[in-house]
Amino acid sequence: MTARGSRWAKEDWLQFGADMLRKYGPPAMTVEGLCASAKRTKGSFYHHFGTIDGFLLALAKAWRKTQTDDIAESVAADTTPEARLATLVRLTNVIDHDLEAGVRALGVSHAAILDVVRAADERRETFLASLLDDAYELGPEDAVSLARLYHALHVVAQARAPGAIGDFSAGPTALLRRLAADLKAART
Template identity: 30%
Template structure:
């Protein structure tokens, strides 16, 4: 993780904090172990952050940007104007990520933390709003679109949870996951 010029950035610290959070939960976001992991000193940490809370905040904001805003931007940049296809692409992407990464679960386990709770709430709302926009673009009126968006986001969170507690319950191959996504989207668009 150390850059070629040996100068760490705040982003380097936030990325490493996210990795620690994903693998060990919020308790794993501790300055000294992160400094060792980065081959840095605590002084480097304090150059970029006032305290551990500032690092946690930077890490979850990085996750918010990557896990929500950049995903939405990528779906919007896809070469299709078909909202149903955008829904499929979004669902495939997030299901794939949710079944292979633990960050959602790690953050959910700290959902009552004062720095994490507002970010999780904002992200949940943003995800629902975006999916609702896609359903409206696909021809649904706003109220049913919002209800179906809640279902979609709930399915994502549920599949993410299942991937870690009962992985054998989920489709194993990309083709099987694609079939599940297609059936889910077709059912919700009907």
């Protein structure tokens, strides 16, 4: 972030908002609370976002970009299906789970944010289905179903074991891998 005495850019506000959301949850997401905590004027906030809803939507879109779209782009750069899956697991285990929980919680009471969350989930599932189909030759229907199971496991792990996602999901992930291998064997 910029020095406290200088003007904040839109990105500074978004980073600060992400920090507040991950630490304090949706109740911290008010213009008054953000400005007081940031030691900034409301004019500075409104200059960039116009409304709290505009800010929250921009925050949700930034979350989607960093925690969905950027990850998919990084994973797609790997050369083999197995490497892509391994990279995906590594990156999704270390995403900002507290921020993810905060954005999902905001979606409960903000329809536009819920739309962003749903679009991110759909992007994740579609991308994962493609990876699973490439790796296990499952066919579209089984790949989509298995991708939904993996994604559901990830979302549950964030709620149940946010500090130990990999440990929580290791057993179920191994089971899903065996299921994928069995489905592949049944197709050949």
